[in-house]
Amino acid sequence: MNLRRIYAVFLRQLFLLRHNWTRFSAIFVWITIDILLWGFITKYLNVISHSGFNFIPMLLGAILLWDFLVRVQQGIILALLEDVWAQNFLNYFASPLTIGEYISGLILTSIVTTIVGFGFIIIIAGILFGYNIFSLGLYLALFLFVLFIFGLALGILTSGIVLRLGPSAEWIAWPIPAIISPLAGIFYPLSTLPHSLQFIAKCLPPAYVFEGMRQVLSLKILSPSYLLAGVGLSIIYLLFAYIFFNYIYRVVIRTGRITRFSAESTS
């Protein structure tokens, strides 16, 4: 791995973000809307439930963590799409840049955009709804670690799909987190799901984060099994995603798709 080349991939994204407010605002806008929407819903639920139960840490905390994952995934795919739109693959892959360095550059981009976006919504949630995500204590770091690794895996996986199918597959990148969300138990315990779906949910690392978060909020402890399952599964997904992307890269080189990327086929 050559750090200068990884930095080059990142620097290009930085140049794009620095000089274009529409790109820069994309880091905040959707996740801020999400926080506002769910913030007001939780406030309303607090009023109408009369139960004394505070929905804010349970629901707003969950949506903050979920948006963190989405931000990581989209940080990667958006950076890749910039190269799709600029038809830059030939320049990149005919240079000494390796595929591992390219992915690392995308990950670095995602880390920076995620820190900026997530930092912003933490402040919004604090100011508008009085929610402090740091009340989760050290567990927050563990939750973010699992979601970060799984977000990277999703981002790399969707990037591989776009690389294989061409620019027309761009749309696939956007709904993937939404497809997973009902099974991730963001707002409800996994026991709410039918048995068959519970099995699928248990294969998803975010499910352990959200189950764990509810456990921390109600019992102030986190079962080590949740933690191990979440960390272990997310690393497996990341390894799988990297192998998948590498395989797709070899396919597009073998078939010549990378040189005819905009044509979306070689025949």
Next chain:
Amino acid sequence: MDKKTVLIVNNLIREYGSLRAVDDISFAVKNGEIVGLLGPNGAGKTTIIDMILGVLEPTSGTVEILGYDIKRQRSKAMEKVNFAAVYSHVPGNITVRQNLTIFGLLYGVKNLTKRIDSLLVEFDLREFASKKVGLLSSGEQTRVNLAKSVINLPNLFLLDEPTASLDPSTARLIREKMRSYVQKINAGILWTSHNMHEVEEVCDRVLFLSRGSILLEGNPKTLPQEHNKKDLEELFITIAREPLSLRLE
């Protein structure tokens, strides 16, 4: 490998299904040599260049650049190679200087700021340094691509119709610049062009391709006479229309 050889292409074959786009081609490019890769559209020129760049896998055969096998040591080989092609542009949504910075980092250029400053002067791009590439004229964009292609002082240049969108005066300047580069850093160039006057002016040797095979090879100044043709253009037209007549000679 001969010390003076920068590129060795050995028995290169590329098939797309039943179509053989490149058919068992072998050739070499030496230091300080400009080799023209000529042929009608679809003859396989760009496919060969793509395989040399490592962005297309050959069905069989090998490519060696400065002793590095492109299949196993692509990244190492590419540090000493660069290219400019009429169909490939640096991203238009960042400035000239930003592009040169990124490609300078990718190619491991030392003293990058100084190198970029000298390229901006050399390719007459100083006034556009802070302008987005997409806002430049096609000729100016070509100059940016050429500046990018020499940023790492490569030992091997792959130029796919590098002057196709330039006016005659700028095209001549670019030809002179590339020739002087070859002399200065003793690089080898593989140059494709449909401008036969250009080929005659810059190339030391040409390879004529037809349907994926090398049909003729020789000095562009003497090759037409050797085949009873008035000039290189007439020879080109013959190859494009009646390749069999030359095969039978």
